[in-house]
Amino acid sequence: MPKPQLCPCTSGLSYRACCAPFHAGGEPPDPRTLVRSRYAAFALKEAAYLVRTLDAAHPDRALDATLYTRAIKDGQLRYMGLTLLDAEDVDEVGVARVLFLAKIFERGRDRSFVELSDFRHDGTGWRYLAGINVAARELPAGGAGLTIARFRQG
Known part of the structure; x- marks a missing residue:
């Protein structure tokens, strides 16, 4: 797959200046950057x-790596944009959180969602621990302007 000029994470930067260094082996400096780089990796099928x-501790670690990689590469999703909505710094147990809106379509169907993701630093870099997501269509204004506190209230 040819690499895009603009980064799929919708930062407005070129892919080369944004997420490419992480996909090539670098470590994102913080959870927000990890969200962006993982979104771009899904869009570019960087399994x-x-x-x-x-x-x-993430359950997907227990999956067969070949099947996981094939599922990512064979996916029919179109990644149309990412909006970071809110974030919380590391708490007392070492978990940081980021709330984001991912605009995703599958064969013309809107699959967009808002997710509150947990991240933990493993001594090497930030890692995706878990997430709770809700279809954007189920939220007022599609989740735009949502905060972590309001997301938790349901």
């Missing part, structure tokens, strides 16, 4: 990066 940035 190895997605596996590498999963926390050891």
Whole structure:
């Protein structure tokens, strides 16, 4: 797949200046950047990066790596935009959180969602630990302007 000029994470930067260094082996400096780089990795089908940035406790780590990679590469999703909505710094147990809106379509159907993701630093880099997501269509204004506090209230 040819690499895009603009980064799929919708930062407005070129792919080369934004997420490409992370996909090539670098470590994002914070959870917000990890969200952006993982979104771009899904859009570009960079399955190895997605596996590498999963926390050891994430259930997908137990999946067969070949099947996981094939599922990512064979996916029919179109990644249309990412909006970071809110974030919380590391808490007392070492978990940081990011709330984001991912605009995704599958064969013309809107599959967009808002997710509150948990991240933990494993000594090497930030890793995706877990997430709770809600279809954007189920939220007022599609989730735009939502905060972590309001997301938790349901």
